[in-house]
């Protein structure tokens with residue numbers, strides 16, 4: 001009998017390794033074990049000695065993942081190239097994280113750091129879950145994912161067959177029995193609820209189209225808290241589906257996995273931005289210059305300067321006469337991703353209902369109006385009584401203070417008002433004694449004051465202790481919520497100094513950053529601090545959970 005081989009998956013928990021070092025060692029030993037299946041656990045001393053004996057020029061150094069690196073790329077306002085630059089030289093999970101759109105929006109079912117870890121550990125293999133990052137992120141994740149294998153080799157089936165050895169994955173997140181997820185608690189376990197109604201929130205003259213949308217949760221088993229979001233699975237526009245079928249000249253009833261081509265196009269696949277795989281497919285079935293163009297597009301090049309606007313229909317139109325096999329065509333498209341919306345009702349005030357506040361996305365590209373998938377599904381296509389697949393996405397650190405007497409400051413322009421309507425309903429329902437201050441803003445006071453009667457009623461009743469409004473297109477100069485924050489800075493500081501929690505909801509790209517800057521200015525000016533201390537003060541508010549954001 002040959003001498004036993006030691007495997008790192010039996011490293012004692014006390015061994016002085018980071019999770020990534022464990023992965024690296026696990027991979028090393030998995031390779032060794034392929035030569036000989038017998039096992040002897042390492043002692044902590046042996047393991048440490050082994051690690052210290054590794055040559056420093058080791059070609060595959062154990063990646064370290066310092067959680068205290070400040071994640072400087074964690075900023076949705078930074079372009080991808082800048083985020084990747086900031087993460088250069090960092091361990092793979094951090095670079096994967098930087099490739100994401102950095103909103104911690106939860107649409108992928110994780111926050112950015114956890115999605116990257118799940119990819120790194122091969123617990124998650126879907127590289128296209130980052131909705132805000134779109135194709136750009138999916139491409140970068142694909143490129144980085146190629147490195148995952150070398151950093152953490154997957155368990156080898158031959159080894160698994162010989163002995164119950166932990167995989168690299170299990171070495172990091174040891175053996176917790178997966179608990180079955182409650183129905184309706186994530187995108188992977190949706191349930192059905194009924195659409196009830198939509199009511200336009202803008203008045204005549206508005207440039208916006210925003211709806212208050214209601215659902216009946218009866219029988220769905222869904223349960224939510226204020227601060228949570230609602231995830232919905234939308235369906236494509238039938239007009240767009242028919243245009244795709246017609247342009248491909250394909251039979252609408254062509255069977256695909258027991259369903260008709262038309263049905264799969266309606267609720268199975270995204271007809272949004274054309275994925276690289278679609279162009280790859282085109283490159284296989286076309287020739288000459290067209291093949292070169294399709295290849296270039298599939299590789300992320302932009303031969304005609306229009307790549308950013310090519311959706312699935314535009315891609316087919318760009319290659320007139322192309323006739324892919326319908327099944328291969330469907331295979332090359334991305335599945336429909338659910339969309340999240342901040343819930344704008346409190347369960348304590350809604351009698352089994354749930355509401356959203358949804359801005360409709362429509363814009364023109366050439367002759368065709370492009371439709372935001374989920375927002376126009378809610379605005380145009382779903383009818384009262386229709387059922388839709390949905391789930392509750394629990395808030396990550398976005399919710400009312402546990403102590404109802406704590407004052408709250410809510411800053412939510414546009415649809416950003418949604419969770420604050422819910423907060424206020426909740427505070428009313430539980431008779432919370434804490435003071436409530438709402439900053440709302442939008443384009444025009446005459447036509448974009450969402451929930452005007454309700455909000456003014458809350459102000460009149462005293463539920464809203466203070467209401468501060470900012471209209472960006474009422475006058476010659478744009479007034480934004482952050483301008484109003486500076487105007488009333490002394491009082492704002494007074495509330496913060498008294499322990500208020502501050503909440504921001506709405507646009508992540510510009511507004512959230514500008515609001516944070518204004519808050520720093522207010523703290524500096526009225527809290528009598530130099531700017532660096534004011535920045536540290538706001539960072540402290542965040543850390544202690546007194547500054548929370550729900551931005552998208």
Ligand SMILES: Cc1cc2nc3c(=O)[nH]c(=O)nc-3n(C[C@H](O)[C@H](O)[C@H](O)COP(=O)(O)OP(=O)(O)OC[C@H]3O[C@@H](n4cnc5c(N)ncnc54)[C@H](O)[C@@H]3O)c2cc1C
Nearest residue numbers: 105339340341342357358359363372373374375415418552
């Ligand atoms: C946690 C969370 C909460 C959210 N809460 C809300 C909410 O309360 N209310 C709300 O309305 N939304 C909310 N959103 C946003 C929402 O999830 C969707 O992203 C939004 O409704 C658009 O989805 P869609 O499917 O309609 O559009 P999509 O089909 O996803 O299309 C949107 C894409 O179209 C492109 N686009 C949009 N406008 C233009 C333009 N003018 N020119 C060129 N390209 C353009 C952009 O690439 C954009 O990403 C939230 C998002 C998150 C993550």
Ligand SMILES: NC(=O)c1ccc[n+]([C@@H]2O[C@H](COP(=O)([O-])OP(=O)(O)OC[C@H]3O[C@@H](n4cnc5c(N)ncnc54)[C@H](OP(=O)(O)O)[C@@H]3O)[C@@H](O)[C@H]2O)c1
Nearest residue numbers: 359413414415416441442443472480481507510511514552
């Ligand atoms: N992913 C998507 O497709 C999608 C879909 C819907 C919404 N969103 C995001 O969600 C945001 C919310 O949309 P919304 O309809 O609720 O309203 P919005 O477009 O954000 O507008 C709300 C108000 O905010 C103002 N504003 C613009 N820039 C600002 C800034 N830097 N700081 C503070 N206020 C600013 C607007 O003014 P002006 O317009 O007059 O400048 C308007 O008065 C959008 O901006 C968008 O980023 C994304």
